Amino acid sequence: MRENDxxxxxxxxxxxxxxxxxxxxxxxxxxxxxxxxAAGLALLKIDQALDGVHFNLATxxxxxxxxxxxxxxxxxxxxxxxxxxxxxxxxxxxxxMPLAAAQALxxxxxxxxxxxxxxxxxxxxxxxxxxxxxxxxxxxxxxxRPVQRRGAQLADAIVVSGKLGGSILGRHLTFTPRIKLxxxxxxxxxxxxxxxxxxxxxxxxxxxxxxxxxxAIVDEAxxxxxxxxxxxxxxxxxxxxxxxxxxxxxxxxLFTLSPHGAAQLxxxxxxxxxxxxxxxxxPPELYVRSPDGMLQPWPVGGFEHRGTAP
Amino acid sequence: MRENDxxxxxxxxxxxxxxxxxxxxxxxxxxxxxxxxAAGLALLKIDQALDGVHFNLATxxxxxxxxxxxxxxxxxxxxxxxxxxxxxxxxxxxxxMPLAAAQALxxxxxxxxxxxxxxxxxxxxxxxxxxxxxxxxxxxxxxxRPVQRRGAQLADAIVVSGKLGGSILGRHLTFTPRIKLxxxxxxxxxxxxxxxxxxxxxxxxxxxxxxxxxxAIVDEAxxxxxxxxxxxxxxxxxxxxxxxxxxxxxxxxLFTLSPHGAAQLxxxxxxxxxxxxxxxxxPPELYVRSPDGMLQPWPVGGFEHRGTAP
Numbered sequence: 001m002r003e004n005d006x007x008x009x010x011x012x013x014x015x016x017x018x019x020x021x022x023x024x025x026x027x028x029x030x031x032x033x034x035x036x037x038a039a040g041l042a043l044l045k046i047d048q049a050l051d052g053v054h055f056n057l058a059t060x061x062x063x064x065x066x067x068x069x070x071x072x073x074x075x076x077x078x079x080x081x082x083x084x085x086x087x088x089x090x091x092x093x094x095x096x097m098p099l100a101a102a103q104a105l106x107x108x109x110x111x112x113x114x115x116x117x118x119x120x121x122x123x124x125x126x127x128x129x130x131x132x133x134x135x136x137x138x139x140x141x142x143x144x145r146p147v148q149r150r151g152a153q154l155a156d157a158i159v160v161s162g163k164l165g166g167s168i169l170g171r172h173l174t175f176t177p178r179i180k181l182x183x184x185x186x187x188x189x190x191x192x193x194x195x196x197x198x199x200x201x202x203x204x205x206x207x208x209x210x211x212x213x214x215x216a217i218v219d220e221a222x223x224x225x226x227x228x229x230x231x232x233x234x235x236x237x238x239x240x241x242x243x244x245x246x247x248x249x250x251x252x253x254l255f256t257l258s259p260h261g262a263a264q265l266x267x268x269x270x271x272x273x274x275x276x277x278x279x280x281x282x283p284p285e286l287y288v289r290s291p292d293g294m295l296q297p298w299p300v301g302g303f304e305h306r307g308t309a310p
Numbered sequence: 311m312r313e314n315d316x317x318x319x320x321x322x323x324x325x326x327x328x329x330x331x332x333x334x335x336x337x338x339x340x341x342x343x344x345x346x347x348a349a350g351l352a353l354l355k356i357d358q359a360l361d362g363v364h365f366n367l368a369t370x371x372x373x374x375x376x377x378x379x380x381x382x383x384x385x386x387x388x389x390x391x392x393x394x395x396x397x398x399x400x401x402x403x404x405x406x407m408p409l410a411a412a413q414a415l416x417x418x419x420x421x422x423x424x425x426x427x428x429x430x431x432x433x434x435x436x437x438x439x440x441x442x443x444x445x446x447x448x449x450x451x452x453x454x455r456p457v458q459r460r461g462a463q464l465a466d467a468i469v470v471s472g473k474l475g476g477s478i479l480g481r482h483l484t485f486t487p488r489i490k491l492x493x494x495x496x497x498x499x500x501x502x503x504x505x506x507x508x509x510x511x512x513x514x515x516x517x518x519x520x521x522x523x524x525x526a527i528v529d530e531a532x533x534x535x536x537x538x539x540x541x542x543x544x545x546x547x548x549x550x551x552x553x554x555x556x557x558x559x560x561x562x563x564l565f566t567l568s569p570h571g572a573a574q575l576x577x578x579x580x581x582x583x584x585x586x587x588x589x590x591x592x593p594p595e596l597y598v599r600s601p602d603g604m605l606q607p608w609p610v611g612g613f614e615h616r617g618t619a620p
Contacts, residue, residue, distance in 0.1 A: 021351060026458050026521075027389035027505050028353040028450060033343060041331060041340040042352055046398035046432045046447050053438050079337035088356035090445050122356045128363050130440050135400050137356050137447035140338060148336050195337050211336075 001099040006125045009099075010106055017119050020086070029121035031086045036143045043082045043140040047073045051094075051131035055173065062097070062105035062132075064173045069134035070112040072198070074177035075251045077116075079196035081147045081182045082140035087113045088122030092133040105134070116179050144186060147255070152193035152212035156280040157262035161272045162252040164201060165229025165243035172249035181270040182253060188269070189261030197250040202299045204254060206286055212256075215285040217295065218245075218278035226250075245288070245299055256280055311409040316435045319409075320416055327429050330396070339431035341396045346453045353392045353450040357383040361404075361441035365483065372411045372442075374483045376418035379444035382508070384426060384487035385561045389506035391457045391492045392450035397423045398432030402443040415444070426489050454496055457565070462503040462522035466590040467572035471582045472562040474511060475539025475553035482559035491580040492563060498579070499571030507560040512609045514564060516596055522566075525595040527605065528555075528588035536560075555598070556609055566590055 011025035022030035033042070049069035051057045057065055070087060077084045089109045093102055102125070110120045122137075161178055178196070185191055193212055197204050201218070209216045220241050229243035257265075265274050278289075286298040321335035332340035343352070359379035361367045367375055380397060387394045399419045403412055412435070420430045432447075471488055488506070495501055503522055507514050511528070519526045530551050539553035567575075575584050588599070596608040 021349075022353075022456060022458060026460075027386040028355040028392065028448075028456070030351040030353050030390075030456055033347065033350045033352050037343065039331075040343045042343050042395075042449060043332075043338040043340050044396060044398055044432050044447075044449060045338040046400045046445065047434050048400045048402060048436055048443075048445065050402055050436055050438050050440075052440075053436055076337040080340075082338065085352075086354060088354055088447060090356045090358045092358060092360055092443060122354050124357050124445075126358055126360055126363055128360050128441075130360075130362075131438075133358075133402055133443050133445075135356065135358065135434075135443075135445035137354075137398060138338075139352060139354060139449065146332060146338070146340055148332060150336075 001097065001102060001127065003125045003127055005099060006102050007123065009103060010123050014120065020119050020121050024121055024123055031121060031139060034141055037141040038144050041142065041146065043080055043142060043146055045073055045076045046135065046137045047076065048133060048135040050133055057132050060173055062101045063108035065132065066105040066108035066134060067112045068173050069136050070109045071175060071177050073136040073138045074116060074179060075196045077138055077140045078178040078182040078253060079194055080140065080142060081144065081186055081191065081194065082142040084113065084116050084118040084138050084140045086119055086121040086139045088137045089120060090124040090135040092126050092128055094132055095127050095129050147191050147194040149193055149195050149208045150211035152208060152214055152256040152280045154214060154280055154282055155259060156192055156256035157259055157276045158216060158218065158256050158278040158280060159262065159265065159274055159276050160224065160252055160254050161274055162250065163224040163226035163273065164250050164252065165226045165240065165247045166232040167228065167247060167249045169228045169232065171228060175251040177251065178253045178272065181272050184269050189257050189264045191255050191257050194253060194255035197252045197254050198248065200246050200248045201254065202246045208254060209284060209286060213284060215281040215283055216278055217281055217287045217289055219289045221291045222275060222277045224273060224275040311407065311412060311437065313435045313437055315409060316412050317433065319413060320433050324430065330429050330431050334431055334433055341431060341449060344451055347451040348454050351452065351456065353390055353452060353456055355383055355386045356445065356447045357386065358443060358445040360443055367442050370483055372415035373418035375442065376415040376444060377422045378483050379446050380419045380422040381485060381487050383446040383448045384489060385506045387448055387450045388488040388492040388563060389504055390450065390452060391454065391496055391504065392452040394423065394426050394428040394448050394450045396429055396431040396449045398447045399430060400434040400445040403435065403437050404442055405437050405439050457501050457504040459503055459505045459518045460521035462518060462524055462566040462590045464524060464590055464592055465569060466502055466566035467569055467586045468526060468528065468566050468588040468590065469572065469575065469584055469586050470534060470562055470564050471584055472560065473534040473536035473583065474560050474562065475536045475550065475557045476542040477538065477557060477559045479538045479542065481538060485561040487561065488563045488582065491582050494579050499567050499574045501565050501567050504563060504565035507562045507564050508558065510556050510558045511564065512556045518564060519594060519596060523594060525591040525593055526588055527591055527597050527599055529599045531601045532585060532587045534583060534585040
């Protein structure tokens with residue numbers, strides 16, 4: 001395979017799109033800025049997925065790797081309540097990878113974005129003697145001012161979408177970015193702060209709390225535990241709740257809103273369960289409330305990639 | 311070094327910028343869309359630089375690698391006559407790299423962009439057991455409709471900036487993206503088509519010609535040969551003109567405009583020489599005119615990275 005072969009295929013297999021007046025194949029792509037771009041803001045993200053760290057190419061294959069790389073980035077669009085307007089994908093391909101595998105990878109990237117009407121507008125390909133690297137960049141626009149991590153208010157309810165824990169059993173490859181959910185949330189009640197759960201609740205909630213200058217209490221009994229967390233708990237002896245708190249790569253939404261706003265929330269939105277798990281507090285310390293009502297210290301750590309993808 | 315240490319440093323060492331209402335550190339950054347964004351277009355690019363392919367970390371060091379990675383991307387902004395509004399940098403760091411080296415890399419990235427008043431608004435860091443990968447994404451806006459490759463017209467003069475060839479001797483690390491030059495060009499005469507020379511004139515001009523449905527004749531005697539090309543020619547026996555035609559990574563501008571427009575061009579603009587090297591022709595075939603006036607076949611190939619950076 002030569003770099004130019006793949007780039008040529010990518011350029012010529014891209015369908016014309018009125019929102020992309022200059023498509024992939026020029027020095028830069030040009031994307032139309034929609035009239036609804038709130039406050040004249042362009043939202044940007046870059047995110048990488050590495051073989052042996054974020055996925056294992058030998059077991060998951062190129063299509064699953066590409067899909068995950070794109071969806072990780074789109075999950076950040078959801079976290080800002082933004083609609084993705086364009087993605088770009090850069091790949092460093094191992095020299096032994098067949099052209100068909102690289103095409104499967106990029107097709108999966110394009111299809112993952114297309115699920116949200118988001119075009120692939122840029123690509124860079126290089127070939128090297130090392131493992132696969134996929135880097136994805138996204139441009140998004142919000143119809144309202146984007147929801148940041150820092151906006152949580154005292155006494156806000158803390159809510160998570162979906163069910164947590166055990167994503168390593170497979171969901172870390174197959175999750176759906178909560179873009180539709182995030183856009184619907186805005187129509188129900190003002191969301192004060194939001195982020196996506198990529199490193200696990202134990203690591204991510206402290207970031208939201210710190211950005212907002214607040215603390216938090218999470219009720220262990222309220223945690224929406226995923227069946228995968230229960231299955232994993234049987235294997236390793238940790239509790240399902242520990243998995244729900246500490247496992248990474250849920251790619252669910254974590255957000256806060258007023259208690260009044262929280263009362264308006266349905267139990268499901270866009271077919272995704274919503275669960276109130278706690279409240280924002282002051283001083284800025286975090287606790288888990290155990291089922292007996294006692295405040296326990298916040299679990300240390302959470303998830304950080306260490307180069308040992310399954 | 312841990313991923314979070316570097317990300318924390320990057321977030322907290324970024325200065326506030328009114329053009330970046332949501333800076334690095336949230337799920338996405340928000341960049342203000344300037345009122346002059348022509349035709350409501352956002353311009354996007356992604357580009358990677360790999361250790362052992364685009365640079366050799368052991369010999370050039372992390373700062374030069376970071377600078378090159380950013381400037382490669384900004385060179386594409388120049389090619390579209392766009393002003394860069396934001397860059398993002400994703401790095402996959404070898405596990406043995408000290409935190410200080412990673413900081414030097416990201417500082418060099420930030421400084422390279424700052425030369426064009428362009429903020430670093432996003433970063434992703436991961437640590438793995440493999441060589442360094444730097445991926446840069448740029449957002450730009452054009453004050454006029456962006457200049458594409460496809461706009462060349464029959465009988466257009468073909469112009470290059472700077473001097474060509476032999477960049478492997480060092481300029482491939484130290485070049486300046488021609489952003490200022492590109493913006494000044496627009497004030498002198500309408501530029502019909504433009505791209506940057508990344509793979510060498512022999513590889514890049516055919517792309518511009520094909521996109522425009524035209525051919526081209528380049529006068530060998532008019533090629534602005536860089537002293538590095540002459541030095542390299544002494545070492546390897548190829549001619550200086552061959553190096554000017556076929557060597558990659560000049561990162562100069564290649565553009566076409568009407569003969570009338572070309573007559574308005576100064577010999578230097580923004581301290582960079584401008585040289586008319588040929589003209590666009592029909593049918594769509596390319597030739598080099600040798601000093602004796604004979605049309606020679608276009609050199610095959612040009613430059614493609616093959617994993618052997620010096």
